[in-house]
Amino acid sequence: MAHDLHAALTSLGIHNHHRLLLNVPANASSDASLAIVTSPTTNAPIAAVRLDDEKSYEETLARSAAAFKKWREVPAPVRGQVVRAIGDEFRTHKDALAAIITAEVGKITSEARGEVQETIDIADFAVGLSRQLYGLTMPSERPGHSMREQWLPLGPVGVISAFNFPNAVWAWNAMLAAVCGDTVVWKPSLLAPIIAIASNTLAQRVASRFGHEDLFTLVMGTDQLIGERFIADKRLPLISTTGSCRMGRRVGEVVSKRLGRSLLELGGNNAAIVHEDADLDLAARAIVFAAVGTCGQRCTTTRRLIAHESIVDQLLAKLSKTYQSVRIGDPAREGTLVGPLVNARAVEGFEHAIASAKQQGGTVLVGGGRASVAGLSGHFVQPTIIRAPANNQLPIAREETFAPILYVFTYRDIEDAIAMQNGVDQGLSSCIFTRHAGIAERFLSPAGSGSDCGIANVNLGTSGAEIGGAFGGEKDTGGGRESGSDSWKAYMRRQTCTINFSGKLELAQGIKFE
Ligand code: NAD
Numbered sequence: 238m239a240h241d242l243h244a245a246l247t248s249l250g251i252h253n254h255h256r257l258l259l260n261v262p263a264n265a266s267s268d269a270s271l272a273i274v275t276s277p278t279t280n281a282p283i284a285a286v287r288l289d290d291e292k293s294y295e296e297t298l299a300r301s302a303a304a305f306k307k308w309r310e311v312p313a314p315v316r317g318q319v320v321r322a323i324g325d326e327f328r329t330h331k332d333a334l335a336a337i338i339t340a341e342v343g344k345i346t347s348e349a350r351g352e353v354q355e356t357i358d359i360a361d362f363a364v365g366l367s368r369q370l371y372g373l374t375m376p377s378e379r380p381g382h383s384m385r386e387q388w389l390p391l392g393p394v395g396v397i398s399a400f401n402f403p404n405a406v407w408a409w410n411a412m413l414a415a416v417c418g419d420t421v422v423w424k425p426s427l428l429a430p431i432i433a434i435a436s437n438t439l440a441q442r443v444a445s446r447f448g449h450e451d452l453f454t455l456v457m458g459t460d461q462l463i464g465e466r467f468i469a470d471k472r473l474p475l476i477s478t479t480g481s482c483r484m485g486r487r488v489g490e491v492v493s494k495r496l497g498r499s500l501l502e503l504g505g506n507n508a509a510i511v512h513e514d515a516d517l518d519l520a521a522r523a524i525v526f527a528a529v530g531t532c533g534q535r536c537t538t539t540r541r542l543i544a545h546e547s548i549v550d551q552l553l554a555k556l557s558k559t560y561q562s563v564r565i566g567d568p569a570r571e572g573t574l575v576g577p578l579v580n581a582r583a584v585e586g587f588e589h590a591i592a593s594a595k596q597q598g599g600t601v602l603v604g605g606g607r608a609s610v611a612g613l614s615g616h617f618v619q620p621t622i623i624r625a626p627a628n629n630q631l632p633i634a635r636e637e638t639f640a641p642i643l644y645v646f647t648y649r650d651i652e653d654a655i656a657m658q659n660g661v662d663q664g665l666s667s668c669i670f671t672r673h674a675g676i677a678e679r680f681l682s683p684a685g686s687g688s689d690c691g692i693a694n695v696n697l698g699t700s701g702a703e704i705g706g707a708f709g710g711e712k713d714t715g716g717g718r719e720s721g722s723d724s725w726k727a728y729m730r731r732q733t734c735t736i737n738f739s740g741k742l743e744l745a746q747g748i749k750f751e
Contacts, residue, residue, distance in 0.1 A: 241569060242283055242431070245336040251438050257431065258285040261399070265412065273425045275716065277343035277577040278615040280406070286430040287652070288458040295465060297454045301393040301420045302472050304451035308416040311449075316416050319369025319452075322411070323443045324360025327353060330439060335405060336569070337432045339491055342400055343576040345568040345617065346569055348531055356408035356436075358704045359720060363412040366725055370417065379528050381739020388544035388729040395473035397464070397488070399480040400641075401534045402577055404436050406479045408501070409719045410728075411440065415452060417728040421682045424467050426480075428579055430457055471495055475728065478502065479536075482637075490716070499713025500727050502708075504637040505665030506542035507690070507699035508658040510680070512651065513548055515670035520554040523670070524643070527698030529620045532575050533641030534583075536668040537692070537700035541634055543654045546647045553622070553645065560603045560620050566610045577615040578640055585618045587640035591621060593633040594644070598626035602645075635661050640726070650677055659689045665751035666702075667708030668694035671676025691718070 243259060252259065255427065257273070261282045265271045271285045274577045289348040297417045301430065306314070334356075335349035344352065362558040372386040403425060417660045423436055425433035444452040456463055468491045477500040479487045494501040510521050528537035544552050553625045567740070568576030580696060584607065584609040591605055602617050604619030620641040625631040629648075648654040658667055667678040667690040680687045687693065691703060691710035702708050705724035709715070718724045737743075 241336045242340040244339075245487050246431075246435065248333045249330055249439065251434055251435055254438065256287045256434055258287070261285045272430065274428075274431060274613065276340060276729045277579050277582070278340075278569070278613055280600055280614045280616070283340060284654065286434070286457060289456050289463055291466075294456050294458070294463060296587060296742070297456050298393070298470065298472055300451040301422045302452050303392070304449070305393050305420045308420055308449060308452060311418070311693065313367045313370055313416060314416065316418060317364045319366065319444055319447045319449065320360055320412055320415050321364045321438045321496065323415075324357050324364065325745045326439050326443050327357050327360065331357070334432065334435060334439075337435055338404060338429075338506040339576075339660055341570050342403060342429050342579055344531060345573050345576050346571070349568075350400060352405045355405040355704055356412075356488045359408050360365040360406070360412045362704055362721060363416045366413070367416040370725065370729070372731075377735065378745060379737075379739070379743045381741070382735060382737050382743075384733070384735050386731055386733045388417075388726065389565070389732055391728055391730050392474040393420045393422055393472060394728060395467055395470070395476040395640065396421055396423045397476065397478035397480065398423070398425050398429075398433070399426035399536075400426040401531065401536070403432045403481070405548070406719075407433070407436060409700040409708070410477045411453060413725045414516050414728045418724055419728055420452050420454070421458060422467075422473065424456050424458075424464060425458070433457075446554055449660075453633055456534060458715055468492055469495060470498070475500060476715070477719070477727070481600070482715075483708040485713075485715045496729070500717040500719065502536070502719060503710075503713060504713040505538070505662045505710060505714055506635065506637050507538045507666040508543050508667040508668075509539045509699060511542065511544045511548065511552055512623050512654075512671035512673065512676055513545040514672045515548070516554050516674075516696075517548060517555060517674065520553060521559060523696075523698035524556060524670075525559045525563070528714045529560070529575055529641050529701040530700060532578055532618070534579065534639050537698050537702065538641075539643065539659075539668075540637065542645045543642055543657050544645065545654075546649055549645070549647050553624075555623060556643075560622060562580045563620060564607045565617055565619070567613060575641070576618060579616065581616060583639060584618060584620040586638050587618050590633055590636070590638040590640065590642055591623070594631060594642075597631050597633060598631075599623040599631050599644070602739070604641075607632065629657065632686050637663060651679060655687060664690045664712035665714040666690055666692040666694070666699040668697060668699050670696055726736055
């Protein structure tokens, strides 16, 4: 594992990066200037990273602010050419970057490659966008006047990322921000600092080749010392953050207090409704990927199954069979489908949720405990299915436990299923399996009385979104939108311009002031 990590870093030319210590010093755990990175697969330390102090933080912010003043002067389509080259760099190094993700957060190789592919895709998208940062023109009510709006660069953008998408979520923000004329300061999770160092170095190396220093910078440190300073920093007009609802409440509070903008991408509690007429084989395959993929550590993981009472047993039989055949093990190994949870705390959260579910009347149908993998002492658990009691009351299912637990509920009437799907605090992703166009349309009702989530799918699972759509959710998920569609507008400021070419002063609304 460590060998793969070293090889990957060497192939990227960053094994000697000043922040990285690949031989963890003996006193690292007592040195506050270092953070140790532990492999989720082996539970052994694989590196240490150097954290920022107040001085280095200040230097980074000052460099980013200075770079912004130059970068915003570069025409957007020319900025797009830099992003095009960055996308190519990620294309070239896709496998090495994926190997780092696998080593650091335990994501299986194919999903780690998929994550880097998302980075490449959003870079492509941003290149096209660099020629399409369109504003509107509006007819003026006054003769001899014209009106238009234009979108302007915003400033250095602060990006906070969660551990589970340690490369793509930064890229969703950074590639769009770059074509919009912003610089980016990234504060990654301390569970995934190595991929942050690698991704940021690659992007900045390309930008430097084009003569643009400090477009992409990094700050690293604890939430108390660096995180809090970062979110309170007025030099960052936008803080775009991904993580738990708890973190989002804190970021939202601090950023709104200084009247800054925040873009919040927070936790989900996603459900799949399976109607009586659904293709059960298709539904089962989609649900297994969405519930078990990334070991249940996606914000879009399916956590609740709401199945019609007439097909629930048949569906559960299919799911149970597949769950038992899912290969748990070394995420770097070909054929493994489920790697480890990220750390011991995550395993405790998994066990706590299962104990609570049992206490609340739930029945464990599959899994329910730790998994052992020969030769590895990482944080492996069994993908788990828990059936709610007949009255569908299971309070623990209202919480997002970041682990592969699927809670099963039943319904008779589609209205009850939709109410159940909407009956949690989070509102990220949702889906329905049905062959009935009317039922599907009811779920997507234009009146807004169907799914209340930011993402609503028909005949596919809750996870695995494409970059072309706007990504994000409602309610406690925070309301932010990233990635495709018109999400780029969050990274710019809008200016409305009225031009008087009449030679006379005329006031709006017919006001006379003479
Ligand atoms: P987390 O909330 O523990 O941490 C997320 C990030 O916030 C980290 O970088 C952390 O250091 C930072 N942070 C925490 N407190 C902070 C503070 N006071 N000031 C500044 N920064 C602070 O989340 P996690 O465990 O890394 O990730 C899992 C969570 O992220 C889940 O809830 C998941 O649903 C969510 N997530 C959401 C999306 C989305 O797009 N909606 C995507 C991925 C993950």
